[in-house]
Amino acid sequence: MAERFWAKVDKKAPGECWEWQAAKDPDGYGRFMVKKNEPVQLAHRVSFEFSCGAIEIGKVLDHLCRNPPCVNPRHLEVVSQRTNMERGDIAWAAMRRTGRCPKGHDLSIDGQLYLRNGRSYRRCQPCHLASHRERNRRYRERRKKTPPDLTDLVAEK
Known part of the structure; x- marks a missing residue:
């Protein structure tokens, strides 16, 4: 599964954004089907879990780079929903x-x-x-x- 996932990522240098090249939702976030007959997951969450482990229940990932298709785990931080919203551009x-x-x-x-x-x-x-x-x-x-x-x-x- 990891091999199938990373084949859909345009990996660049470690500090740069790694763009998701497959399906995206209307907001630009990558979508990845982990298993058939299971809900599609957000690609940046899958990337983070492959690289860093599970995300705490009740927490979300904040894109520090503000680039929705980016799946580089170095550009993601586990935060509360409130913190994520406060950091946003709304x-x-x-x-x-x-x-x-x-x-x-x-x-x-x-x-x-x-x-x-x-x-x-x-x-x-x-x-x-x-x-x-x-x-x-x-x-x-x-x-x-x-x-x-x-x-x-x-x-x-």
């Missing part, structure tokens, strides 16, 4: 790292934290209020427009 992770929203508002000010379903979330209050104002403005604009004249349609019947 908006809330950047807000969490910098303490600022994408428009530059300070998130450390009181009122930037809110509760929903018993969980606390961070949101930018000025951006949230601006979004509500814009949505209300568009709604009022739609209501101002007069409805089409339907008298001609009624008279024809």
Whole structure:
């Protein structure tokens, strides 16, 4: 099985990304069928387990190189899902790292934290209020427009 797996990898120097050359999911992560009639597995996880051993239950692998098709075990680190998300390139992770929203508002000010379903979330209050104002403005604009004249349609019947 290991021979079949490594045949699908473009191995370069140890410090470079080793690109997965076979099937990939929509996000670019490699997919590998370990055994028939078993679920397909993520190629970087298989690579890590071949090279470093089992991954702890409840842990995930973080691509330190930020390259989804990379299966180089030196570019993978076992971390919690939260750590993996915080290191990512998504908006809330950047807000969490910098303490600022994408428009530059300070998130450390009181009122930037809110509760929903018993969980606390961070949101930018000025951006949230601006979004509500814009949505209300568009709604009022739609209501101002007069409805089409339907008298001609009624008279024809």
